[in-house]
Amino acid sequence: xxxxxxxxxxxxxxxxxxxxxxxxxxxxxxxxxxxxxxxxxxxxxxxxxxxxxxxxxxxxxxxxxxxxxxxxxxxxxxxxxxxxxxxxxxxxxxxxxxxxxxxxxxxxxxxxxxxxxxxxxxxxxxxxxxxxxxxxxxxxxxxxxxxxxxxxxxxxxxx
Numbered sequence: 053x054x055x056x057x058x059x060x061x062x063x064x065x066x067x068x069x070x071x072x073x074x075x076x077x078x079x080x081x082x083x084x085x086x087x088x089x090x091x092x093x094x095x096x097x098x099x100x101x102x103x104x105x106x107x108x109x110x111x112x113x114x115x116x117x118x119x120x121x122x123x124x125x126x127x128x129x130x131x132x133x134x135x136x137x138x139x140x141x142x143x144x145x146x147x148x149x150x151x152x153x154x155x156x157x158x159x160x161x162x163x164x165x166x167x168x169x170x171x172x173x174x175x176x177x178x179x180x181x182x183x184x185x186x187x188x189x190x191x192x193x194x195x196x197x198x199x200x201x202x203x204x205x206x207x208x209x210x211x
Contacts, residue, residue, distance in 0.1 A: 102169050105144030108180075116177050121169050124150060128164040138187075142168065154184040161189040 102121035124142030127149065131140040137154040152170055162168065172184035 105142055105148045105150050106146065107144075108150070109144060109148040112178065112180075115174065117173050117175070119171070119173050121171050122150065122182060123167065123169045125167050126162075126164050131162075131164050137184075138162070140164070142170070150180045150182050152182045152184050154187050156185065156187075158187050159189050162187055 102123045103115065105122065105124040108115055108122065122142070124144055127141040127143050131138060137156050138158050139151070139153050141149050141151050143149045152172075154170065154172075166189060169188040170182060170184035171186040171188070172182055175181045175183055
C-alpha cells in the first residue's frame, strides 16, 4: 500500500505541441482564403456589363464582332416590325447611331424613345450594324435618377 505523501496530485495543464497549433492556423487560413476567392469569383462572374453606343464609337476596334451588350436610346420613327423580329436604330449621347436587326419577339414594353440594352454582335469588324438576339428594356426610374445625363429620351424627357 502506498502512502498519500508519495503521490503527486498537482494538476497538469495539457499543452498541444507548437507544430499542431501552427498546422491548425495554416488550415484555417487556407480555408478562409479559399472561401474568399470562391465568393469573389462568383460575384465577378455574375456581373453583366454593357457598352454604350458612345463608348463603341470611341473605340470600335476593341469590340470587333465579339458578343456584347449594347445600350442606347431607341430613335423615334425607326422601329419596323418584321417577320423575324424588329429593325430599329439606337443612339448614344450625341449623334452616334447603330442600326439594329433584332431576331425574336421584342419585349412588351419595347417602343421608340426608350433606353434598351441589346445583346448580340456587330455584323463586321468596322460596321455599325448590329444583329441582336435579345432586347432588354430599361425602365427603372431609380437608375435614371442616378444617371440623369446618361439616358434621356429623344425629345429630352427622361424615361
